[in-house]
Structure formats: structure tokens, C-alpha cells
Amino acid sequence: xxxxxxQVRVGLVLALLVALHFVVRPRxxxxxxxxxxxxxxxxxxxxxxxxxxxxxxxxLVGLVTDAVAPTAFGSAAVALxxxxxxxxxxxxxxxxDNLLVNxxxxxxxxxxxxxxxxxxxxxxxxxxxGWQLLVLSPLAAASTAAAAVVTLLLFxxxxxxxxT
Amino acid sequence: xxxxxxxxxSRADTAAFLVCLVLSLVALALPAGLKEPIAGALRRxxxxxxxxxxxxxxxxxxxxxxxxxxxxxxxxxxxxxxxxPELRAENDRLRALLGLAARLGRGFATAAVLHQAGVADGLxxxxxxxxxxxxxxxxxxxxxxxxxxxxxxxxxxxxVALAWTHPDFRASAMVEGTTVYGIVRARRGERSGELMELIxxxxxxxxxxxxxxxxxxxxxxxxxxxxxxxxxxxxxxATGWERTYVLxxxxxxxxxxxxxxxxxxxxxxxxxxxxxxxxTAADSVLLVRDSAGVxxxxxxxxxxxxxxxxxxxxxxxxxPPTPPSGAPPRLHL
Numbered sequence: 001x002x003x004x005x006x007q008v009r010v011g012l013v014l015a016l017l018v019a020l021h022f023v024v025r026p027r028x029x030x031x032x033x034x035x036x037x038x039x040x041x042x043x044x045x046x047x048x049x050x051x052x053x054x055x056x057x058x059x060l061v062g063l064v065t066d067a068v069a070p071t072a073f074g075s076a077a078v079a080l081x082x083x084x085x086x087x088x089x090x091x092x093x094x095x096x097d098n099l100l101v102n103x104x105x106x107x108x109x110x111x112x113x114x115x116x117x118x119x120x121x122x123x124x125x126x127x128x129x130g131w132q133l134l135v136l137s138p139l140a141a142a143s144t145a146a147a148a149v150v151t152l153l154l155f156x157x158x159x160x161x162x163x164t
Numbered sequence: 165x166x167x168x169x170x171x172x173x174s175r176a177d178t179a180a181f182l183v184c185l186v187l188s189l190v191a192l193a194l195p196a197g198l199k200e201p202i203a204g205a206l207r208r209x210x211x212x213x214x215x216x217x218x219x220x221x222x223x224x225x226x227x228x229x230x231x232x233x234x235x236x237x238x239x240x241x242x243x244x245x246x247x248x249p250e251l252r253a254e255n256d257r258l259r260a261l262l263g264l265a266a267r268l269g270r271g272f273a274t275a276a277v278l279h280q281a282g283v284a285d286g287l288x289x290x291x292x293x294x295x296x297x298x299x300x301x302x303x304x305x306x307x308x309x310x311x312x313x314x315x316x317x318x319x320x321x322x323x324v325a326l327a328w329t330h331p332d333f334r335a336s337a338m339v340e341g342t343t344v345y346g347i348v349r350a351r352r353g354e355r356s357g358e359l360m361e362l363i364x365x366x367x368x369x370x371x372x373x374x375x376x377x378x379x380x381x382x383x384x385x386x387x388x389x390x391x392x393x394x395x396x397x398x399x400x401x402a403t404g405w406e407r408t409y410v411l412x413x414x415x416x417x418x419x420x421x422x423x424x425x426x427x428x429x430x431x432x433x434x435x436x437x438x439x440x441x442x443x444t445a446a447d448s449v450l451l452v453r454d455s456a457g458v459x460x461x462x463x464x465x466x467x468x469x470x471x472x473x474x475x476x477x478x479x480x481x482x483x484p485p486t487p488p489s490g491a492p493p494r495l496h497l
Contacts, residue, residue: 052179055181059184064206066203073199078192
């Protein structure tokens with residue numbers, strides 16, 4: 001089956017990532033270190049659209065994410081709004097179509113999402129906050145970056161075409 | 165989702181960002197009483213399908229884990245069930261051996277049979293007791309039910325026994341409770357090693373199937389009264405001279421896991437009672453109730469045993485030309 005429209009291709013990859021998040025992620029062991037496929041999808045989306053669309057997508061995804069953690073309701077929305085906006089802006093300024101740069105970008109974005117979310121939610125402090133930001137979040141960000149790299153390797157043609 | 169030509173943030177982008185950020189902060193600042201209804205509404209609408217998928221995924225993972233657990237438990241149970249009869253049999257053998265050891269009282273060593281791979285397995289037994297444990301050459305090796313063989317070579321901590329299945333094995337035997345004597349050896353022929361032969365039985369003596377044959381105590385190796393086997397039937401007979409009977413052994417070397425090695429010093433003893441032979445008066449006690457109360461009284465000792473070489477020969481009977489009715493069946497093995 002030949003899929004011509006780049007938007008459709010990117011849409012399929014994003015849908016696949018969202019599906020993976022809810023079907024595969026629960027089976028990947030400790031959720032603290034499992035890759036966040038929705039975040040990868042958001043980053044891929046945000047780097048291919050204007051910052052406004054990325055911002056709105058980030059806000060909506062964050063709101064939905066907050067729905068399953070109502071004690072910190074709004075923290076993920078803040079974090080992903082910022083990440084969505086900055087992704088679109090940053091990509092336009094410095095981005096190159098390089099696998100390593102993409103991986104680094106996802107790594108930093110995932111860690112920044114965690115950092116913003118944790119700080120805004122204000123639920124951790126002291127050693128627990130340090131442990132979360134310096135150990136758990138980097139590990140989770142690394143696994144998310146790895147998932148992004150795998151996705152890019154598998155669908156690089158589709159994703160590159162849509163970006164041009 | 166069209167790629168924008170201008171990727172730098174415009175005022176509209178910045179405005180959208182600020183609006184979303186403010187909305188997020190408002191959501192964050194909402195009182196708990198309002199957060200939960202909004203979150204619940206999102207879970208019941210937007211998140212309903214994805215949560216259902218996630219729940220199914222989790223349930224599927226849990227089911228797979230439980231299946232693996234159940235499978236491993238089932239395999240463990242199957243494995244335990246497989247070994248259960250063997251463990252029960254070993255338990256029974258050990259209990260029987262313990263009972264025999266208690267009845268023997270002294271002059272023996274216990275040993276485990278070390279299985280050996282090869283053609284010699286079943287003909288010789290490697291035992292886990294040797295000179296250091298008091299084992300001597302030609303010591304009788306018995307199981308709880310009867311004779312297994314005799315020790316041929318002794319090492320410091322192991323010994324090698326000749327099982328009764330070995331072609332060189334011989335034991336002087338007698339029919340329990342009678343003065344009929346013979347020699348027991350492994351049966352030669354196609355079923356060698358599964359049955360015994362009682363050779364040299366006088367022609368005038370007829371043994372019925374099921375008759376128990378025990379060691380006679382002659383020869384200075386095996387004590388008297390250890391079971392060897394039971395008569396199955398006549399194998400051959402030399403007219404007017406002797407008969408050879410086929411015996412079903414009471415114990416086969418392949419069944420033995422633990423054995424008792426008797427001291428040669430006990431060769432002169434009679435172990436009939438230890439192996440569940442016919443009880444004699446010496447084994448019995450009397451319960452006497454009198455004015456002094458109830459007490460146990462041993463009956464007077466029996467008269468001395470008449471050894472065969474001292475026994476008067478039984479009256480000669482003419483050999484019947486044909487076996488009478490009720491005679492043991494002739495076996496064609």
C-alpha cells in the first residue's frame with residue numbers, strides 16, 4: 001500500500017506511538033523507566049508544525065495526562081505546553097536531520113518535562129526531589145530517547161519527507 | 165499539520181502559548197474539589213477508550229504471568245507426582261531396613277548401594293561401606309526382605325558385593341521349617357538374573373509352590389533363616405536322584421538402595437525371627453494375670469535345634485513313578 005501524503009504518514013506514525021503507549025508500555029516493566037511514547041509523538045508532531053499547534057497539542061496531551069493523576073492536575077499541562085511550544089521554536093532555530101541530535105533533543109525534552117512537572121506539582125522535595133530529577137527522570141528520558149531513535153530508524157523516510 | 169514555512173514563533177504562536185500556559189496554571193491552581201470532577205470527566209470521555217485498551221493490556225500481561233506461574237506450578241506438581249511413588253517405595257524400604265536393623269540388634273553395618281553404569285550393574289553391588297565401617301570379605305549382604313549377596317572385595321570405605329544374580333553365587337539353603345536342603349544359585353538360561361534355582365533337592369522331597377526357602381546356616385557364610393525365595397515349581401528332575409526347583413527371589417539387586425552387611429561373626433546365628441520367619445516359642449511371651457497383677461512371662465526355652473547332619477534320616481519312601489495330584493507344576497522356562 002502506497003501512502004502518498006506526508007501528513008498521513010506522520011499521522012500514522014503518531015497514532016502508532018499513541019497505541020504503543022497504551023498497549024506496549026504497561027508490559028515494559030517498571031513504569032518509572034519505561035519510554036513515554038506519547039511524549040515522543042508530541043515531540044515529532046511539535047517539530048513538524050508551527051509553535052502554536054505544538055503548544056495546543058502539548059496543552060491537550062498534558063491535560064489528558066493529568067486526568068489520570070488528579071492530585072497534580074495541571075502540572076503535566078504546564079510542562080507539555082512549554083515543551084510543545086519550545087519544540088516548535090527550537091527545531092526551527094537549531095534542528096538538523098540528524099539521529100543523534102534528535103535523540104538528544106528527545107532526551108532533554110523528556111527530562112525537562114519531568115522537571116517542570118515535578119517542580120510545578122510541588123509534591124517532592126529534598127532527597128526525593130533530587131533522586132527523581134537526577135536519577136529516575138534521566139533514566140526515563142533515556143528510555144524515551146531510545147524509543148524515539150527506534151521510531152526514527154523505522155520510519156525515517158516517512159518522517160523526513162514530511163519535514164521538508 | 166502542514167510544515168510551516170516560517171518556523172519562528174509569531175505573535176499568534178506566543179499568544180497561544182501564553183493562553184495554554186495560563187489555562188494550565190489555572191488547572192493547577194484549582195481547588196481539589198474542582199480538579200477531581202474535571203479529571204473524572206476526562207477519564208470518562210476522552211480517556212475511556214485508551215484506558216480500556218490499557219486495562220486490557222495490563223490484564224493480558226497479568227494473565228500471561230499467571231499462566232506462566234500456573235504452568236510452572238503444574239510442572240512442579242507433575243515432577244513431584246512423578247517421584248512420589250519412588251519416594252514412597254524408598255521410604256518403605258528404609259523403614260523396613262530400620263525395622264530389620266532393630267531386630268538384628270548388633271553385628272552389622274549399613275550401606276547404600278552405589279549404582280554403576282555398565283554390564284556389571286545387577287551382578288555386583290558397589291556398597292558405600294568398607295573396612296573402616298567394619299565390613300569384611302564374605303560378609304552377607306541382606307535387604308529388609310532377604311539375601312542380596314555377599315561381599316567379595318573390601319576397600320577402606322567401599323566394598324563390592326557379589327549379588328545372587330552373579331553366576332558365581334551359591335548359598336546353602338533349606339526349606340523353612342523342614343530338613344530339606346539344597347543349594348541356591350541364579351537361574352541359568354534366558355531369564356537368568358530374574359529367578360533362582362534350588363538345586364540338589366533329594367528326589368523324595370516334593371516342594372509345593374509358595375514354599376519359602378531360607379539360608380541354612382551351613383557353610384559358615386550366611387546365618388540361618390534369611391529368606392532367599394519362594395518355590396515356583398520344578399524345573400528339572402533326575403529320576404530317582406534329585407530335583408531342581410525354580411525360586412522366585414524375595415529381593416532383586418536392582419531394587420536395593422540401602423542394605424545391611426552382616427558381620428561374618430554372626431554366621432552361626434539364626435535370624436529367622438528378624439526376617440519375619442515362622443515364630444518360635446522363643447519369640448513369644450505370656451501375659452499372666454494373677455494376684456500380683458499382670459506380668460509378662462517368657463516361656464521356657466525350646467529344645468535345642470536339631471541340625472540336619474545330626475538329624476535322623478527320614479524313612480525312605482519309594483519314588484512315585486508319576487507326580488501325584490497336587491504336585492508342583494513343571495515349568496518350561
